[in-house]
Amino acid sequence: MPDRAEVVCLCGSLRFAAELRAAAHELTAAGAVVLAPSEVAGPLDAQQRAALGRQHLRRIDRADRVLVVNPGGYVGESMRGEIAYARAHGKPVSFTDPG
Structure with a gap:
């Protein structure tokens, strides 16, 4: 057994919240520690969106790898930035739908 999990x-559009939750459940059941985007109710202003974006980059910093949850191959603008950030920091990146 490894010293640590x-x-x-997880990176992905919150329009795919159900798919993000399913991926988190599967990874957790397999023994991984999962860091995922926060679901926030209601509209956010630009400052709040920016703060959430910075928080998500900190999740990437703490991860061993990144899994992009992208049904249908969808990769939006913010996800492209997260993927570039992860790769620039040496994090392996994989996709649920390599499309």
Whole structure:
């Protein structure tokens, strides 16, 4: 058994919240520690969105790898930035739908 559990950061659009939750459940059941985007109710202003974006980059910093949850191959603008950030910091990146 490894000394510590693998830490996986999920990236994906919150329009796919159900798919993000399913991926988190599957990884957790397999023994991983999962870091995922926060679901926030209601509209956010630009400052709040920016703060959440910075928090998510900190999740990527703490992860061993990144899993992009992208049904249908969808990768939006903010996800492209997160993927670039992860790769620039040496994090392996994989996709649920390599499309």
